Amino acid sequence: xxxxxxxxxxxxxxxxxxxxxxxxxxxxxxxxxxxxxxxxxxxxxxxxxxxxxxxxxxxxxxxxxxxxxxxxxxxxxxxxxxxxxxxxxxxxxxxxxxxxxxxxxxxxxxxxxxxxxxxxxxxxxxxxxxxxxxxxxxxxxxxxxxxxxxxxxxxxxxxxxxxxxxxxxxxxxxxxxxxxxxxxxxxxxxxxxxxxxxxxxxxxxxxxxxxxxxxxxxxxxxxxxxxxxxxxxxxxxxxxxxxxxxxxxxxxxxxxxxxxxxxxxxxxxxxxxxxxxxxxxxxxxxxxxxxxxxxxxxxxxxxxxxxxxxxxxxxxxxxxxxxxxxxxxxxxxxxxxxxxxxxxxxxxxxxxxxxxxxxxxxxxxxxxxxxxxxxxxxxxxxxxxxxxxxxxxxxxxxxxxxxxxxxxxxxxxxxxxxxxxxxxxxxxxxxxxxxxxxxxxxxxxx
Numbered sequence: 001x002x003x004x005x006x007x008x009x010x011x012x013x014x015x016x017x018x019x020x021x022x023x024x025x026x027x028x029x030x031x032x033x034x035x036x037x038x039x040x041x042x043x044x045x046x047x048x049x050x051x052x053x054x055x056x057x058x059x060x061x062x063x064x065x066x067x068x069x070x071x072x073x074x075x076x077x078x079x080x081x082x083x084x085x086x087x088x089x090x091x092x093x094x095x096x097x098x099x100x101x102x103x104x105x106x107x108x109x110x111x112x113x114x115x116x117x118x119x120x121x122x123x124x125x126x127x128x129x130x131x132x133x134x135x136x137x138x139x140x141x142x143x144x145x146x147x148x149x150x151x152x153x154x155x156x157x158x159x160x161x162x163x164x165x166x167x168x169x170x171x172x173x174x175x176x177x178x179x180x181x182x183x184x185x186x187x188x189x190x191x192x193x194x195x196x197x198x199x200x201x202x203x204x205x206x207x208x209x210x211x212x213x214x215x216x217x218x219x220x221x222x223x224x225x226x227x228x229x230x231x232x233x234x235x236x237x238x239x240x241x242x243x244x245x246x247x248x249x250x251x252x253x254x255x256x257x258x259x260x261x262x263x264x265x266x267x268x269x270x271x272x273x274x275x276x277x278x279x280x281x282x283x284x285x286x287x288x289x290x291x292x293x294x295x296x297x298x299x300x301x302x303x304x305x306x307x308x309x310x311x312x313x314x315x316x317x318x319x320x321x322x323x324x325x326x327x328x329x330x331x332x333x334x335x336x337x338x339x340x341x342x343x344x345x346x347x348x349x350x351x352x353x354x355x356x357x358x359x360x361x362x363x364x365x366x367x368x369x370x371x372x373x374x375x376x377x378x379x380x381x382x383x384x385x386x387x388x389x390x391x392x393x394x395x396x397x398x399x400x401x402x403x404x405x406x407x408x409x410x411x412x413x414x415x416x417x418x419x420x421x422x423x424x425x426x427x428x429x430x431x432x433x434x435x436x437x438x439x440x441x442x443x444x445x446x
């Protein structure tokens with residue numbers, strides 16, 4: 001009996017031990033797996049900040065055509081945001097192509113009673129669906145550079161909003177509840193004449209294809225000066241290369257050069273530029289514009305690369321190129337003799353970035369109190385342009401106020417100056433008209 005009892009006790013111990021071991025085996029998680037996962041996780045590079053579509057793709061001019069003689073407009077980001085926020089709650093539906101019904105396109109856009117939101121270049125409607133509500137699930141795929149709100153329709157059952165592409169010569173009409181148009185007219189359109197953020201605009205027609213609107217009076221704008229704040233090239237190395245650990249660094253004259261045999265990053269301290277190129281990305285002959293612009297924004301958001309107030313400025317579908325331009329806080333575009341200083345430029349290849357070019361700095365601290373400069377009226381500017389030798393009005397694409405960026409190096413410090421100026425786009429190139437000391441105008445090229 002004693003022997004049998006001992007056997008039972010031993011058997012019980014073995015069974016309990018087996019259960020405990022089995023339980024430990026099922027619940028055991030080796031620490032080396034967690035360590036391995038942590039080691040293989042690449043930390044996201046955060047250079048500045050990410051931005052939403054509505055912060056990057058936005059109108060840069062708002063015009064209200066009160067009647068045949070009165071047009072009031074603004075470039076104020078605050079006023080434009082109010083209107084965008086207003087129409088973002090509308091439900092745009094029943095899109096139809098009415099291009100054939102329109103008369104002369106500029107006259108159609110800038111007609112009495114219309115509010116005009118003007119974008120710098122063509123915007124794909126599929127991309128802009130993240131900003132406004134579109135009720136049509138199967139609407140046509142189109143692009144636009146103007147949104148036109150017709151305030152004359154307030155007595156009808158439905159309101160009309162047109163999406164116009166002056167570049168493609170197309171008009172797509174949508175419908176919204178008329179109550180939205182009525183509210184918009186009373187809150188914004190009718191009050192623009194009394195809003196200090198708006199000013200009177202005059203029209204100039206260089207051709208039947210285009211009408212340019214300019215401030216009718218002289219404009220006062222502050223000039224600024226900032227310290228240069230250099231960007232960390234090591235951060236860009238970690239952000240742009242797929243495997244930063246294999247990247248080799250070298251110094252060539254005034255350039256830091258990074259490469260991994262497939263791609264190259266050059267940061268030039270003399271020119272203050274950063275250029276990343278990946279020749280292996282190849283070429284893509286068919287690149288949808290909506291995809292092109294979205295990829296460009298996502299690419300910069302991928303490393304939080306919006307270091308200053310950049311906005312969408314240009315798109316070239318043929319060459320797969322997208323340009324984002326710096327804007328001053330009051331809504332004026334910033335230009336420079338070397339466009340790379342005030343722009344972010346991207347060229348895309350086969351599903352990959354081919355070239356990425358931008359400045360190697362951002363605006364730092366302000367170093368002086370801004371002083372105001374008075375710039376001539378739109379009439380005076382047009383008189384000047386039309387008097388230029390060889391000037392062909394039909395080649396004039398745009399005229400606007402903005403800032404000329406200049407870098408001034410003193411000892412070990414670089415200052416960034418923003419000088420108010422008039423600019424005009426002629427045959428696809430922006431050129432500047434700057435004031436000299438006597439108040440006259442000097443012609444300069446960007």
